[in-house]
Amino acid sequence: MEEKLKSQAVSPFSETKIGPLTLRNRFVKAATNEGMAKGGIVTKGLARFHERIAEGGAAMSTVAYCATSPDGRTFVDQAVLDDASLKDFRSLTDAVHKHGAAASAQITHAGSFTFLDKDSLKTNKPLSSSGGFNKVGVMSGRYFKKKMNREELSAMAGEFVAAAIRAKEAGFDAVELHMGHGYLLSQFVSPIYNKRHDNYGGSIERRMNFPSEVLKKVLDAVGKDLAVVVKYSMTDGPKGNDISDGIAVAKRLEADGAHMAVLSNGLNVESITAMFGSPLPQASGGGNAIVKIGSWIQSLTEPKDVVFRESYLRELAQQVRANVDMPLAYLGGVQSLDGVQNAMADGFDTIALGRALVFDPNFVNDLQSGAITQSGCTACNRCVTMMYTPGGTSCIETPYKPDPKLNQVGAAS
Template sequence: MSALFQPITVRSLTIRNRLWVPPLCQYSVTKKDGVPHDWHLAHLGAMAMGGAGLVIAEASAVVPDGRISDEDTGIWNGQQAAAWARIVSFIHTQGAAAGIQLAHAGRKASTWPEWGHEQHGSMAPADGGWQTVSASDLAFGEYAAPEGLDRPDIAVIVHAFAEAAARSKRAGFDLVEIHAAHGYLVHQFLSPLSNLRTDEYGGSLENRARLLLEIVAAVRDAVGDDYPVLVRFSASDYADGGWDEEQTAVVAGWAQQAGADLFDISSGGNIAKVRIPLGPGYQVPFAEYVKTTAGVPVAAVGLITTPQQAEEIVASGQADAVLLGRAHLRDPHFALRAADELGVELDYWPPQYVRAKPAVSGGTW
């Protein structure tokens, strides 16, 4: 029996398998209003049709100024929630669970979208950009310098995460994921390389983790006891004196006590121009370390590209689930193909596609 295709229960939610789609930024809201549209329906819906257990919608800003770019999705108002509800409904018709990543980009906000423009880096106010904020006034690489947040503004952001979580639940999402990775706002508070504060949000690990723990607690209050809450961490800054897997494991334990259920372990993104040792499954050891050290459920991500590799990660206990981004972009039906290659018979092939199933058609992938 394949470990990858065993169901998993996270709080009150049972997910049909452990092969998940991570948040994948699309930079496709051309109206710049944060409202997802048909592209997002087709993009996420195809992966649900393709057999994924959980499909997590891209990093969606909890406030307008929290967007990475002005073409990001949001979840700060009812119009956005209504548009997401349509997409969630379709994902559910395909038997997959639907999640959304709640995000604030901090000092990495107000940038040009990743594609479709000649410009890169920070977007100037004259072009539609805005003043960014962070734990401290340190810039990310050559980006524009942010303003350090004062305590009242921190409270506003914590409340915005909670409101966005409640809005997501009303839209039908089965879970939310708090984005504390990739050098965005929460990660900026966690890392001593980007957080030079001297108040209760800076200095010690407990203080640097305070923003995340306040967000987790506020989100838990907003969504109730039965609703799953995930956190995505970067487990390393890949820089001396920075955030690392040991701190990640400690804070994951604290976050679990505050109400989080499962931790999606990535790495990098907070310090510009560092050397990241890319390779197949290069972040899996981070996930395994957090799982074994903190005793918390984790999902692994990062250059996991084959069904056999994904199966081994879960079967060996290195992680409780895997998230495949590029593999799903290349093949939205990756989960159906993985099941075929691993000899697993699934009962959730879309009936419209059964004629193409190798066991039925006699064909191959």
């Protein structure tokens, strides 16, 4: 039966339309923090990273973690979509367009999931859906967070809109609102973080109200010109939202008019194995003390027996697919032509690839030409911790290494 479905499936190398945007095929580079915006500057290294993805055949490359404001960063080495960054972001999008691909800007705000020091973060307490003790802040000395009031909610929605408008000015073809993994919008979606008793807390329908407001305002501002994509976590992992909540989120996004949803999973702190399908390597962090501490804490709480398997989120994603008609991107460990064909047979519109494209930016072209049918990525996750090194995110097992010198200057040539 599965072989019959594969033969009837849409070709992964065919065009598809996402809102106002036509993609040349069904492959999208998923947002994976690159670690190439040293000091917040969009570098030549970041531009070259995404240009190689475009050269390698992907239809769209997503620039990870474009913060809505300086306070919205998780670390200081993340870019902000502000006026000062537009010229360098334009160099990046021009480089991607040169190879016939589209560029997407992932727009997000950290909320309470921030490691900025007191000199870098303006507010004494980072903003979140709820106030009280900030467990993430233990690693950076920010022990309390602030429950956002109505004025702050409106201002934050305005930040997302302003960032989306700047993305358009910088030449991006799409924006991706990050509603997953424990960042600010996810802190409203997840009951692990959201303890409110007003119209923004309680049921999943009410927990989605603020993220929905942000989405609709961004659609109003740029949706006629840019594809507006949402990335979210189908479940929070062992606790919090389950797949019934994940389906409810997808239905809300569809009703709001999102052009596509990227189906991710898990949270950065509570369930990173649910996100990656395999644990982070122990004693990792590339010299970053916070990451080393975080990895150690996770090693105490995460499951010890998780073994990576291709398409590890397939069963969850199939349940979402069965409940909505909107375009969906399958994300989660596709590493072979068989995995690609299974996702197409399941009815997904695009396939979001992370580690496979870090391992080999030419993966899509090589699949299409028949040069390979299987990625050499082992899902060891050491690429995740390489983002904290001078060269940024890279695979230690392939020759596709970023040049650290390219991360010392702006992207503009």
